[in-house]
Amino acid sequence: MIKNGRKITCQIKTHDRLYPFLHSLKENKVYIIKLSTTKSGATFTIYEKDLSIVRKIRKQYKLPIHITRPDTDQIIQFQWSMLLGLLGFIIIPYICSLFLWQISIDDISDERQVRLEQELHDLKVDEKKLLTSLVSDAKIRQVLLANNHDLSWIHIKRTGSKLNITSVPAPIIFREPTDNKVPSNLVALRRGVITHYDLRSGERVAPLHSTVKNGDMLVTGVLKQGKKYLLVGAEGKVFADFWYETSFELPTKIVYDKFISEEVKILQVSSPWKKFKKEPSKDHFIELCKSVFEIEHQTIVEKATVKVTEQWIEEAFMPMLRLRTASGLSPKGKIKDEKILHMTWTNDTVKGKVLYYVNDNIAGKRPIHQGD
Numbered sequence: 203m204i205k206n207g208r209k210i211t212c213q214i215k216t217h218d219r220l221y222p223f224l225h226s227l228k229e230n231k232v233y234i235i236k237l238s239t240t241k242s243g244a245t246f247t248i249y250e251k252d253l254s255i256v257r258k259i260r261k262q263y264k265l266p267i268h269i270t271r272p273d274t275d276q277i278i279q280f281q282w283s284m285l286l287g288l289l290g291f292i293i294i295p296y297i298c299s300l301f302l303w304q305i306s307i308d309d310i311s312d313e314r315q316v317r318l319e320q321e322l323h324d325l326k327v328d329e330k331k332l333l334t335s336l337v338s339d340a341k342i343r344q345v346l347l348a349n350n351h352d353l354s355w356i357h358i359k360r361t362g363s364k365l366n367i368t369s370v371p372a373p374i375i376f377r378e379p380t381d382n383k384v385p386s387n388l389v390a391l392r393r394g395v396i397t398h399y400d401l402r403s404g405e406r407v408a409p410l411h412s413t414v415k416n417g418d419m420l421v422t423g424v425l426k427q428g429k430k431y432l433l434v435g436a437e438g439k440v441f442a443d444f445w446y447e448t449s450f451e452l453p454t455k456i457v458y459d460k461f462i463s464e465e466v467k468i469l470q471v472s473s474p475w476k477k478f479k480k481e482p483s484k485d486h487f488i489e490l491c492k493s494v495f496e497i498e499h500q501t502i503v504e505k506a507t508v509k510v511t512e513q514w515i516e517e518a519f520m521p522m523l524r525l526r527t528a529s530g531l532s533p534k535g536k537i538k539d540e541k542i543l544h545m546t547w548t549n550d551t552v553k554g555k556v557l558y559y560v561n562d563n564i565a566g567k568r569p570i571h572q573g574d
Contacts, residue, residue: 209248211246212268307322325341342367347543388440389419391565393414394444396414400440403434441562443560444560444562449556451552452519453510454547456508523556536562537559542557
């Protein structure tokens with residue numbers, strides 16, 4: 203049986219009538235938690251609610267008994283210690299979660315990584331700073347991209363008290379060699395992830411879905427047949443996914459001619475008989491009408507102004523920029539996704555950069571030399 207309550211320690215310094223006394227306590231359902239006997243007497247622990255029964259039975263057996271209660275100050279101190287410990291267990295992790303404890307930068311260039319760390323420090327994005335005091339992710343991205351033109355995007359990920367920054371290098375456009383007479387290999391003209399091949403000759407070297415960089419061999423024009431090598435030259439295209447960056451600059455206000463209506467005016471009516479001496483046939487009906495009526499078409503327009511806003515750029519300008527970018531791709535190339543990296547506004551102009559996720563041919567020819 204388990205009971206709850208405050209515990210009382212009782213001490214009896216004699217063996218006379220001790221055991222009948224303990225037996226009487228048991229008969230009166232006094233729960234003895236702990237009992238120890240010595241040569242001089244006994245010590246036992248009971249619950250405070252049974253103290254009145256113990257005192258009543260003690261008088262019957264005329265036993266001297268010493269009662270010890272727990273120290274109230276110790277109990278209060280213990281309770282306060284537990285409360286403070288519990289509050290510390292809850293509050294300390296919460297306080298720690300309000301600070302930035304770790305910053306990691308993923309970049310393929312050690313030199314640029316050091317530069318990014320310094321630029322974050324200039325923005326006061328440091329470890330052990332309050333999260334609420336840090337600048338926004340958009341501000342961090344804008345400053346880092348403005349100071350590093352060799353980057354096309356900055357990925358920022360916050361996980362609790364950790365900040366991870368991953369840089370995406372800007373793609374570099376290369377022109378494909380046009381010499382088709384010399385047998386060649388196909389090499390990568392830019393970094394990308396290979397999605398599919400469209401070959402007329404040659405043998406694949408880079409596997410599908412692999413990441414290649416500028417200059418990597420994609421298709422070889424030298425085929426091995428037994429112990430012999432056959433020079434055939436590689437022909438075809440290799441398609442890959444890659445990022446492509448473009449810029450734009452617009453005035454904050456655009457003035458254009460707005461179409462109102464179109465009018466048709468008859469300027470002159472003349473007699474058809476002057477031009478047709480003979481009676482006109484059905485085949486000459488249209489020419490007859492043209493000879494009778496002289497018509498002028500007049501388009502009426504008026505000047506209109508549109509204010510360039512972020513909404514207008516996204517809804518009206520971005521589709522046009524997408525079409526212009528797509529027109530520069532190969533016939534089988536396509537744009538998979540697009541992101542506005544950042545926009546800078548002044549009184550008269552707005553400048554911006556757009557990042558396109560493109561799938562297109564990245565292969566270029568590199569002549570096969572005799573040593574190859």
